[in-house]
Amino acid sequence: MAEVATSATSEQLLVVIDHVARRSDGESVRIAKDVLRGGAAVKLCLPEGPEEFARALARRGTRRPVVVGDDRALIRAVSLLHRHRELAGCALSVVPVGGVMSLARSLGVPTGTVAAARAVLDGxxxxxxxxVDDSDGVVLGALRIPPLSPFPAAEGPQDEDPEAATGRPWLRTCQSLVRTLVPAGRPSRLTAAPEPGPSRLRVEVDGETLVDLNQPVEAVSVAPGPAGIASVEVRPVSVGAEASPLLAQGRTVTVSGAHFRYRADTAVSGPVRTRTWRVREGAWGLTVPGPG
Known part of the structure; x- marks a missing residue:
């Protein structure tokens, strides 16, 4: 991955502080603001939800965007910039604050607030x-298709922040009421989930079939590799001795078959019957600590 030196301190920063970060860890947010203000001209934006978050990014002008938030906030920012075809010309920075930071860590961003803020300035x-999939969705890290029906029936796609219920006490009240009305010993439709089972999927890598519908699989995983190549791993269902995973690399991955859900980074999507992902090499820029 190419690294381009940037003179961060000479730039103006648009610091977008995600509402979940403000509510979950106000002290880390305060520290991030202090460090960033000490090294650059900063304009703060405090969106109350995804729509205001999107408007803040759209009105950034020449300011470099800095997201203060967790992995979901980072993915939201990349998705918005991609949707408006502004990702290639916009270097993004993130100060991880919140409960889900494994993606930021895997991309090379420090998870400590002070270290991450300093990387924004000096990185x-x-x-x-x-x-990018054929519905214009993006995947920054890993993509995984688990066994059939591993998700509770009432969950559905997980695009909304789990903390969103914090601002809707009526929702918690209704959920509590439903639980009290379900007779003891009777399974609740809100929590019951089918047992996971093998999936029958066709997985194609650059047009070549890696596994077909006649071979049940336990899991499929896809991740961006080096130089615009995706690494694909398919785990067939084992009978007796453990089956060896099927491995392939390519720029385009298509999965089709029975309706399936998939986890892309932090969100669960689907069900779909087919989906194609294409790797775009060097499609976006992220500020990370410099060498040494």
């Missing part, structure tokens, strides 16, 4: 690969 831009 370098690293160009990152991106996977």
């Amino acid at each position: 370098v831009e690293r160009r990152m690969d991106l996977m």
